[in-house]
Structure formats: C-alpha cells, structure tokens
Amino acid sequence: MLARVARWEGATAEGLRSSAEMIRREGEERGGPPEGVPSQGLLLLHDTDAGKVLAIALFETEADYEQGDRTLNEMSPPGEGFGDRVAVEKYEVAVDFRAETTGGAA
Numbered sequence: 001m002l003a004r005v006a007r008w009e010g011a012t013a014e015g016l017r018s019s020a021e022m023i024r025r026e027g028e029e030r031g032g033p034p035e036g037v038p039s040q041g042l043l044l045l046h047d048t049d050a051g052k053v054l055a056i057a058l059f060e061t062e063a064d065y066e067q068g069d070r071t072l073n074e075m076s077p078p079g080e081g082f083g084d085r086v087a088v089e090k091y092e093v094a095v096d097f098r099a100e101t102t103g104g105a106a
Contacts, residue, residue: 007085011048024044
C-alpha cells in the first residue's frame with residue numbers, strides 16, 4: 001500500500017474548519033473520495049492553532065497512486081483559508097493498525 005501525504009501551511013482556523021466540513025460532506029454525498037481518486041482511505045488532519053493540514057490518501061497499487069496523484073494535483077481544497085500547499089510526498093505504508101468497529105458510538 002502507498003500513501004500520498006500532502007501538507008498545507010498558513011491556514012486560518014475558521015478556513016480549516018469550514019473546508020474540512022465541506023470535504024466531509026461532499027465525501028459522504030459521493031460515498032467516498034472524488035472521482036479519479038481510487039484511494040482505499042483518506043485522512044485529513046489539521047492543527048487549527050498552527051494553521052497546518054496533512055491529507056493522507058492510501059492507495060492499493062502504484063497505478064492507483066499515479067491516477068490519484070494526477071487528479072489531486074489538479075484540485076484545490078474547497079473554501080477559503082486552507083493555506084498554501086507546501087509539499088506532496090509518497091510513502092510506502094509499513095504498518096497499518098486500525099481498531100475494529102463494533103457498531104457502537106465512538
């Protein structure tokens with residue numbers, strides 16, 4: 001599995017909250033990632049105090065990664081105040097532990 005890690009800096013707290021909500025809502029409406037992004041998962045991490053964001057997309061194959069990378073490079077985060085993208089890096093996922101859900105509320 002491969003991970004695409006994109007980093008933004010210089011965001012505003014309200015811009016981060018608003019953009020994250022739009023991304024969450026659009027993903028729920030679509031039932032997953034944007035068209036052209038064949039990812040197995042997406043994490044959006046933000047530090048509103050520091051104005052930083054990490055977006056981690058997971059891809060099963062190199063071909064999926066390349067397609068997703070091309071598509072994501074053509075996109076911009078929704079809304080204002082997300083800051084400037086300062087890096088995109090590719091990693092091989094060495095360990096991936098996730099808790100199993102039991103159907104209860106978190």
